[in-house]
Amino acid sequence: MNDDTELPEKLALQLRHLPSAIPPERDLWPEIRDRLEVPDLRPSRSVPLRGFWRYSLLAAAAAGVVGLSLVWRSFRGSDTATGWAVAVVSGSPQLDRQRLADQGTWRRGQWLETDSDSRARLAVGTIGEVNLEPNSRLRLLGTAAQDHRLRLERGTLRAFIWAPPRLFFVETPSATAVDLGCAYTLSVDDAGGGTLHVTSGYVALESGARRALIPAGLLCLTRPGKGPGTPFSQDAAPELRAALERFDFTAGGEVALEAVLRLAGSGDVVTLWHLLTRAPAPRRADVFERLARLHAPPAGVTREGILAADRAMLKLWAAELGLFGALSEE
Amino acid sequence: MHAVDPAEPRVDSPFPVLLHDETELVRRAQAGDVAAFEPLYRHHVPRVYAVCLRLVADVRRAEEMTQTAFVQAWKSLHRFRGESAFSTWLHRLAVNAVLMEFRSLHRREAHVMGVAEPGTLETPTDSPPPGLRLDLERAIARLPAQARLVFVLHDMEGYTHEEIAKQMELQPGTTKAHLHRARQLLQEALR
Incomplete structure (x- = not known):
């Protein structure tokens, strides 16, 4: 039996593209919640209780269950x-x-x-x-x-x-x-x-x-x-924040963009990614160059494609920058 | 000034819910806080449901197994020490829930039918459950039950034949036969 032979290549390739998660068609939580037992309020086994006290504690536990349920609901x-x-x-x-x-x-x-x-x-x-x-x-x-x-x-x-x-x-x-x-x-x-x-x-x-x-x-x-x-890092320099605000809201134009490109560092790649399409068309090449120096574009992403605002390439690069990819795994 | 906007910010993620602080939520759930357990459920249920659905190829049973896994997780939370990721621990509980059900059915079939490997008599499933859209998903769902279990556990979940055989109460040679058959059927289905 060829039980331990390797998984056929074509099959292995297709398996890799299967989603690792499938959401259920309906919300299962209400039924799960109803099946959860509240914390065990019974006394420790090392303290045997009898008669009145035992039933009192059981009654208190039951009341606790009802109370917690009511508060929860x-x-x-x-x-x-x-x-x-x-x-x-x-x-x-x-x-x-x-x-x-x-x-x-x-x-x-x-x-x-x-x-x-x-x-x-x-x-x-x-x-x-x-x-x-x-x-x-x-x-x-x-x-x-x-x-x-x-x-x-x-x-x-x-x-x-x-x-x-x-x-x-x-x-x-x-x-x-x-x-x-x-x-x-x-x-x-x-x-x-x-x-x-x-x-x-x-x-x-x-x-x-x-x-x-x-x-x-x-x-x-x-x-x-x-x-x-344009989003910016919580650690971004005040000068960079100010330049972005001028660019975004007060017609700061190319002067403001120039300042942003000069001040942006490795912690500002998400900012630069947004500017790939927000910058005036003649300046997008400058944004591309700055971002590419800080974080090289992945395979399949070309300068021409980005300058043409190719959505697939923009998403690919975004994934590489952690914009989408950070969600894909724990 | 801004003629074109960034690409549509749609996020494709196996986790629909990001957790603020999973460690803290686990700690609170261990203390009996149901409110802390719900976000853990919301965060992890797509992956748990996915493995259950692939293993049982039936929406209703997958839902039951998913529920069982989370209820079992709630009961066993006090035993979770953080030595593995919470997701890994939960995943294992889900697989165990499915296999426990399988062992129960297996024993019943063996008793009624009087054969040692009752699963060898089974035929491929006719209709895959809704929700499995890809050709390969549908082909996996159509596999005979035991072949599907072994294939998913071995080729998708990384279990060894020894582990699968022990969990399914089969001989290792039998699980290898199931795997061989599953791969053959899948290759034929995908031609």
Whole structure:
């Protein structure tokens, strides 16, 4: 029997292209959750209990199970179709101008507001959690299973989402933050400008046809009427940040771009990748050269292709830079 | 100023959920925090489900095996010491859940049919489950059950014949025969 012969080459090649993950067709979590046993509250075997105390402890354990279940269900929001559970963290947040008690249900269309002393925490259906910081104004726009949507009018929120990508959206006056599986902080100032800081995973910022992809460790500014700027590293030099802001929002043009290219280092390759298509056409070759020096393009990516904004090549290089590839393995 | 935007930022990932801090979530789940276990589930379920679906080639059974794996993980969390990656540990639990079911069926068949290797009588599956779109996936799903199990475990999951034989309660020679047959059937199917 040729049992230990090598896997035929053609078959081996095809096997390598099979996806390592297949999402189930339905959410299995509710059934799994129902089968999970809560922590064992029984006394240690080394302390034998009899009679009254034994039954008292069993009753307490049972009550604990029921209590935990009730707390769990109330916080996770039994009414996720039309509203989400919201809880006071500190101070006196308001729900549609009414002071919020310890907990409540936040319904579609309602505004949640915090003053300088208050904070609130809300369960995003069953897919995540958002903390609303002081001096913030947030509206619940959508609670559909495929579209959990908020509008941050001003202030700051911190989101931690564990859902599949593109189920959680935060609109702001200048762009929409699209969750791609992540944790992030999003702030909006009184003029409607925003700052996104991604701390885990990826977020896309979108405004019309204008998009930016921001991985963990990077920030991105947004401005009304302009949309998202070019993402930059949290460690980027102040001069580089300033040059990018001029390039993105104040018609800094080629002078600003020149400064960006001069200042960008190995930690700024994601910034440069975005500039491959954002730079004016005559300057894209300069961006290509700078990026190529910092991180050589992978096989299959050519200078001509990039200058022609070939999408497949842009994605290939992005993967090489860790923009997409970082997600492919743990 | 910005005539063209970057390529569409669509992220193709086997993990739909990135974890903020897996170690902390595992620690909290070990302490009995169900809320910490859910993101672990969301993060890892595509890979667990994928291996279950490939092994059993049936959506409903794959869902059951996936659920069993996560329930088993919850029960056994106190034994997870972080010596391997959490994903590796979970993956192993899923494979074990499928093989446990297989052994149970195998013993029942052997008892009823009175043959030592009841799987050798089986025929290829007719219809692959939905969700398996690629030709190779569909061909794997059509393999006879034992041949499919051995092929997936050996050629896709990296198990040795000795490990597979022990887990499936078969002779190593039998698992080698199943592997040979599976490869032949796949090559024919893909011609």
